[in-house]
Amino acid sequence: MSTNRSSADIRRVAAEAGVSIATVSRVLNDPKRVSLKTRQRVLEVAERLGYRPNPNGKRLRKGRAETVGLVIPSPPGRFADSFFLELLTGLGEGLAGVGLDLLVATCPPHEDELACYKRLVEGKRVDGLVVARTRLYDTRIAYLLEQGVPFVAHGRSDQIKTPYAYLDVDGRQGFYRATRHLLQLGHREIAFIGAPNEFNFAQHRLEGFQLALAEAGVALRPEWILEGDLSEESGYRLAQLLLGELPPTAILCANDLMAIGVLRALRERGLRPGREVSVIGYDDIPQAQYTDPPLSTVHQPFREAGRRLVEMLLDQLEGKDAGTLQEVWVPELVLRGSDGPPTR
Amino acid sequence: MSTNRSSADIRRVAAEAGVSIATVSRVLNDPKRVSLKTRQRVLEVAERLGYRPNPNGKRLRKGRAETVGLVIPSPPGRFADSFFLELLTGLGEGLAGVGLDLLVATCPPHEDELACYKRLVEGKRVDGLVVARTRLYDTRIAYLLEQGVPFVAHGRSDQIKTPYAYLDVDGRQGFYRATRHLLQLGHREIAFIGAPNEFNFAQHRLEGFQLALAEAGVALRPEWILEGDLSEESGYRLAQLLLGELPPTAILCANDLMAIGVLRALRERGLRPGREVSVIGYDDIPQAQYTDPPLSTVHQPFREAGRRLVEMLLDQLEGKDAGTLQEVWVPELVLRGSDGPPTR
DNA sequence: CTCCTTGATGTAAACGTTTTCCAAACGATA
DNA sequence: TATCGTTTGGAAAACGTTTACATCAAGGAG
Numbered sequence: 001m002s003t004n005r006s007s008a009d010i011r012r013v014a015a016e017a018g019v020s021i022a023t024v025s026r027v028l029n030d031p032k033r034v035s036l037k038t039r040q041r042v043l044e045v046a047e048r049l050g051y052r053p054n055p056n057g058k059r060l061r062k063g064r065a066e067t068v069g070l071v072i073p074s075p076p077g078r079f080a081d082s083f084f085l086e087l088l089t090g091l092g093e094g095l096a097g098v099g100l101d102l103l104v105a106t107c108p109p110h111e112d113e114l115a116c117y118k119r120l121v122e123g124k125r126v127d128g129l130v131v132a133r134t135r136l137y138d139t140r141i142a143y144l145l146e147q148g149v150p151f152v153a154h155g156r157s158d159q160i161k162t163p164y165a166y167l168d169v170d171g172r173q174g175f176y177r178a179t180r181h182l183l184q185l186g187h188r189e190i191a192f193i194g195a196p197n198e199f200n201f202a203q204h205r206l207e208g209f210q211l212a213l214a215e216a217g218v219a220l221r222p223e224w225i226l227e228g229d230l231s232e233e234s235g236y237r238l239a240q241l242l243l244g245e246l247p248p249t250a251i252l253c254a255n256d257l258m259a260i261g262v263l264r265a266l267r268e269r270g271l272r273p274g275r276e277v278s279v280i281g282y283d284d285i286p287q288a289q290y291t292d293p294p295l296s297t298v299h300q301p302f303r304e305a306g307r308r309l310v311e312m313l314l315d316q317l318e319g320k321d322a323g324t325l326q327e328v329w330v331p332e333l334v335l336r337g338s339d340g341p342p343t344r
Numbered sequence: 345m346s347t348n349r350s351s352a353d354i355r356r357v358a359a360e361a362g363v364s365i366a367t368v369s370r371v372l373n374d375p376k377r378v379s380l381k382t383r384q385r386v387l388e389v390a391e392r393l394g395y396r397p398n399p400n401g402k403r404l405r406k407g408r409a410e411t412v413g414l415v416i417p418s419p420p421g422r423f424a425d426s427f428f429l430e431l432l433t434g435l436g437e438g439l440a441g442v443g444l445d446l447l448v449a450t451c452p453p454h455e456d457e458l459a460c461y462k463r464l465v466e467g468k469r470v471d472g473l474v475v476a477r478t479r480l481y482d483t484r485i486a487y488l489l490e491q492g493v494p495f496v497a498h499g500r501s502d503q504i505k506t507p508y509a510y511l512d513v514d515g516r517q518g519f520y521r522a523t524r525h526l527l528q529l530g531h532r533e534i535a536f537i538g539a540p541n542e543f544n545f546a547q548h549r550l551e552g553f554q555l556a557l558a559e560a561g562v563a564l565r566p567e568w569i570l571e572g573d574l575s576e577e578s579g580y581r582l583a584q585l586l587l588g589e590l591p592p593t594a595i596l597c598a599n600d601l602m603a604i605g606v607l608r609a610l611r612e613r614g615l616r617p618g619r620e621v622s623v624i625g626y627d628d629i630p631q632a633q634y635t636d637p638p639l640s641t642v643h644q645p646f647r648e649a650g651r652r653l654v655e656m657l658l659d660q661l662e663g664k665d666a667g668t669l670q671e672v673w674v675p676e677l678v679l680r681g682s683d684g685p686p687t688r
Numbered sequence: 689c690t691c692c693t694t695g696a697t698g699t700a701a702a703c704g705t706t707t708t709c710c711a712a713a714c715g716a717t718a
Numbered sequence: 719t720a721t722c723g724t725t726t727g728g729a730a731a732a733c734g735t736t737t738a739c740a741t742c743a744a745g746g747a748g
Contacts, residue, residue, distance in 0.1 A: 007468065010734065020698045025736060035696060052467050056409070057734030060400040060703050067447075074433040079630035085429040089418040092450025101469060103411075104448045106436025123396050124351065125445060232634045260634050267636060286423040287631045290576050290604050292611055354704065364728045369706055379726060401704030404733050 008049035010057075017045040028053065067101045068313060069126035071116050073133070074106045081230075081257075082285055083302055087132060087154065090306015098314065100127075114139050121149050128313045130154065134166075134200045150316040152309050152325065155200055163323030165312050167305055171201045171282070174298040174331040175208030175252060178280045181333060182250045183216045185341045187278065191224035191248040193238050193258055202227075205254050205282065224248055228258045235261025243269050249277060249342035256281035256288045256297055263291055263338065278339040293337030300331055352393035354401075361389040372397065411445040412657060413470035415460050417477070418450045425574075425601070426629055427646055431476060431498065434650015442658065444471075458483050465493050472657045474498065478510075478544045494660040496653050496669065499544050507667030509656050511649055515545045515626070518642040518675040519552030519596060522624045525677060526594045527560050529685045531622065535568035535592035537582050537602055546571075549598050549626065568592055572602045579605025587613050593621060593686035600625035600632045600641055607635055607682065622683040637681030644675055 014021040019038055026033045027042040034042075045051075059066050070091060072084050088104070095102050103126055107116040117140050120126050127150065131140050134155035144151045145162050153166040182190055192209050195202040206225070213220050224242070228234035235258030242248060243265065253259035259281030266273050273279050274293050281288060281297035288295040312325045358365040363382060370377045371386040378386075389395075403410055414435060416428050432448070439446050447470055451460040461484050464470050471494065475484050478499035488495045489506050497510040526534055536553050539546040550569070557564050568586065572578035579602030586592060587609065597603035603625030610617050617623050618637050625632060625641035632639040656669045 007466075021735080022699080022737080023697060026697090029736075033696080038696080050466070054404075054468055054734050056400055056404040056468070057703090058736075060398075060404045060705085060733085061735045061737085063703065065400070072433070072436070074436070079426070079430060082423070082426045082429060082630075085426060086423060088448065089416070089450050092416070092418065092448065093452075096450075102448050104432065104436065104446050106433050106440075108437075122351075122394070124398055124400070260631075264634065264636065286426075287604075287634075290608060292608065292636050365705080366707080366729080367727060370727090373706075377726080382727085398704050401733090402706075404703085404735085405705045405707085407733065 007054075008046075008051040010051070010053065013042065013046050013049055013051050016049065017042045065125055065127050066099060067103050067126045068095070068310070069103045069105065069120045069129045070132070071113065071120070071129070072104060072106045073110075073113055074108065076108055082287075083283060083300075084132065086302035087130075087306045087309075090303035090308075091130060091310055092306075093303070094307040094310025098310070100314075114143060117143060121147055128152070128317055130309055130313065135198050136200050136203070138200070150313060150322070152312045152316065152322075154305060154309060157200055158203070163326075165316060165322040165325035167309055167312065167327045167329070169300050169305070169329045169331050171204035171331075172208035172211070174282065174333070175205045176212045177208075177333045178252060178282075178298055179209050179212035180216075181335070182252070182278060182280070182339065183212060183218065185278070185339065187250040187342050188218055189221075189224075189246075189248040189342075190218075190250045190252060191221075191242050192226065193235060193251060193253045193262070194225065194227045195230055195254040196227060202254065209252055228254070230255050230257060232257045232261035232264070234258060236265050237261070239265035243271070243277075247271070247277060249344065250339070251277060251279050253279065253281045256283045256285045256295060259295055259297065259338075260287070260291055263295070267292075273338045274340045276343055278342070280333075280339055284334060289336070291338070296333075296335045296337070296339040298331050299334045301329070305329070351398075352390075352395040354395070354397065357386065357390050357393055357395050360393065361386045409469055409471050410443060411447050411470045412439070412654070413447045413449065413464045413473045414476070415457065415464070415473075416448060416450045417454075417457055418452065420452055426631075427627060427644075428476065430646035431474075431650045431653075434647035434652075435474060435654055436650075437647070438651040438654030442654070458487060461487060465491055472496070472661055474653050474657065479542045480544050480547070482544070494657060494666070496656045496660065496666075498649060498653060501544055502547070507670075509660060509666040509669035511653055511656065511671045511673070513644050513649070513673045513675050515548035515675075516552035516555070518626060518677070519549045520556045521552075521677045522596060522626075522642055523553050523556035524560075525679070526596070526622060526624070526683065527556060527562065529622070529683065531594040531686050532562055533565075533568075533590075533592040533686075534562075534594045534596060535565075535586050536570065537579060537595060537597045537606070538569065538571045539574055539598040540571060546598065553596055572598070574599050574601060576601045576605035576608070578602060580609050581605070583609035587615070587621075591615070591621060593688065594683070595621060595623050597623065597625045600627045600629045600639060603639055603641065603682075604631070604635055607639070611636075617682045618684045620687055622686070624677075624683055628678060633680070635682070640677075640679045640681070640683040642675050643678045645673070649673070 010021050010024050014024045024042055027039050105116050107113045129151040131153045134153050134157045137159040138157035141157050141160055156166050156168045194206050226238045228238050239262040251262055259279050262279050263273050266277055271277050281295050284297045284299040288297050316322055354365050354368050358368045368386055371383050449460050451457045473495040475497045478497050478501045481503040482501035485501050485504055500510050500512045538550050570582045572582050583606040595606055603623050606623050607617050610621055615621050625639050628641045628643040632641050
């Protein structure tokens with residue numbers, strides 16, 4: 001004899017407990033407002049009936065979606081960056097316990113991305129958003145600021161001056177450290193494979209590299225500063241350009257995927273990564289541990305970031321000023337097998 | 345002079361168009377029900393005011409969540425499997441255009457997973473679910489069947505007899521083909537690193553392997569059938585066991601991550617993958633193209649599967665019988681560089 | 689004793705839709 | 719002209735909450 005499964009209503013609970021629905025609601029949302037005795041009775045009944053407030057009733061009444069959104073851009077043919085999965089996991093972890101849901105939308109190309117944000121915002125489907133992989137001038141951020149929608153960015157957007165909440169990992173520091181490390185090992189011939197300029201982090205990482213070089217008084221060869229598109233393929237292709245007669249003794253890559261492409265190019269030339277040519281990546285994606293040799297890289301704590309982003313968003317939803325929610329984390333250099341002293 | 349931004353209400357549209365709200369609703373949901381003239385007028389006004397029906401009003405009234413759910417299990421320390429990201433992308437693509445949202449929840453360990461499903465369905469947060477990575481007896485599926493919640497499984501659950509909707513990729517065929525390929529190359533000493541038995545696909549993949557061997561009259565060495573946990577680490581560890589005095593000439597792995605671990609173990613022993621020892625994986629995850637050598641594997645079309653899963657779920661939400669929604673796809677063997685004829 | 693404060697509860701009005709009835713208008717048919 | 723389907727549109731009742739406001743009893747201060 002199963003209890004009536006079809007989801008007890010707040011009315012049902014109220015009737016069964018001999019109180020008004022208002023009291024039931026108060027018991028759940030503001031317990032101190034109701035006397036201990038009735039509170040217990042109501043709780044007991046609610047428990048027994050397996051009552052769960054209907055989220056749509058609540059959402060309608062409160063005028064909130066009780067949902068935060070994340071838009072994942074997914075290249076049509078290829079695989080999406082696994083960094084999103086880690087971020088997503090972190091967001092999920094942060095959201096557990098809090099009553100909010102996580103809405104994920106995927107967007108094909110580049111420009112439609114903004115349209116996707118508009119759909120979520122104008123359709124009132126989310127109370128707030130997480131914006132990932134920020135650009136130098138990020139139209140998504142501009143839009144959200146204009147609309148006054150709470151959001152928090154993973155990464156900054158340097159050309160946007162209005163204050164907004166962000167959590168960034170300091171790419172300048174990251175690559176400054178990586179470069180210093182290479183310099184200390186004795187490298188003087190270091191090449192750089194950067195990211196497309198539209199991304200906000202591209203310039204930062206380059207600057208870290210340049211700064212370390214300048215401090216050490218090491219000349220910067222313009223022809224050794226290249227720009228890839230963050231794919232393995234582009235790392236592979238650009239490395240081939242680099243590996244002429246007198247190749248650099250080290251290559252810094254703005255992300256791990258490109259570094260993986262570089263490793264492949266090196267192997268094909270019979271150059272051992274970490275011996276003839278050192279390679280350092282950025283991100284510390286999972287597969288970085290399983291390349292040959294394991295990739296030295298700059299570690300980004302994506303999952304922790306996801307958790308923190310949720311906290312920051314929550315703060316905003318409770319009215320905290322976005323301008324006060326700005327953090328920059330310093331990443332760590334993790335050395336595995338793809339770097340070593342130069343052999344010439 | 346911006347138009348009044350704060351989201352036009354259906355009342356507002358009705359007033360402006362000089363009709364009742366009922367008519368506005370009809371124009372949007374059942375256009376034929378209203379005369380051409382007023383329909384056009386209403387549409388024009390709605391357009392001008394940028395009217396978007398409030399999803400919460402609609403959801404409450406219709407008693408539906410207009411949302412489908414996906415639960416991603418995420419190992420506490422490590423990275424989640426990137427297969428989920430691809431599936432997610434496919435789901436997102438399938439959902440675009442349809443009015444449904446995608447809710448993603450992440451769950452830490454093993455048992456709590458069911459609790460997570462319960463939270464979503466008992467809290468009426470979703471109309472339907474996608475269940476991924478099915479188990480031999482999948483408690484999630486049993487639960488959803490019992491509750492009568494629409495869902496569609498990616499993979500089957502062989503020990504559940506009640507009919508339900510699924511889309512599976514035939515692991516038996518996949519590994520039958522892979523094994524036949526190795527046999528044709530001349531291999532006779534083939535080891536197998538399987539998946540934990542709880543997963544439904546584990547048995548299938550093993551059977552494909554066994555069948556091909558039996559057909560060819562090749563003896564099966566029990567000590568060469570191992571069980572990993574799907575991680576690179578476990579592939580690495582188990583491969584070390586295998587690489588004793590007289591190692592197998594080929595190793596079949598139930599997923600790519602373990603195969604990547606195997607590649608590493610081989611390198612450390614100075615054995616060239618595809619030469620001294622052939623390796624074939626399963627899944628065709630992105631990084632399979634960038635291992636050294638590129639990994640031969642069995643391709644699973646995750647993204648297409650995601651799209652199809654959405655269609656199947658939609659069919660169910662429209663009342664179609666789940667028992668008629670069952671598909672098994674046959675995967676393709678993709679040969680890259682990690683297989684070759686045996687060298688002894 | 690009266691008056692005022694406090695605490696605990698109930699009443700009823702939202703929140704923004706969809707949908708069930710009805711009623712009016714309109715042709716067409718007899 | 720009276721009758722009758724058929725469009726067309728409006729009025730109003732949900733859907734399940736939260737919350738402003740009112741009520742009422744109890745208790746303390748004067």
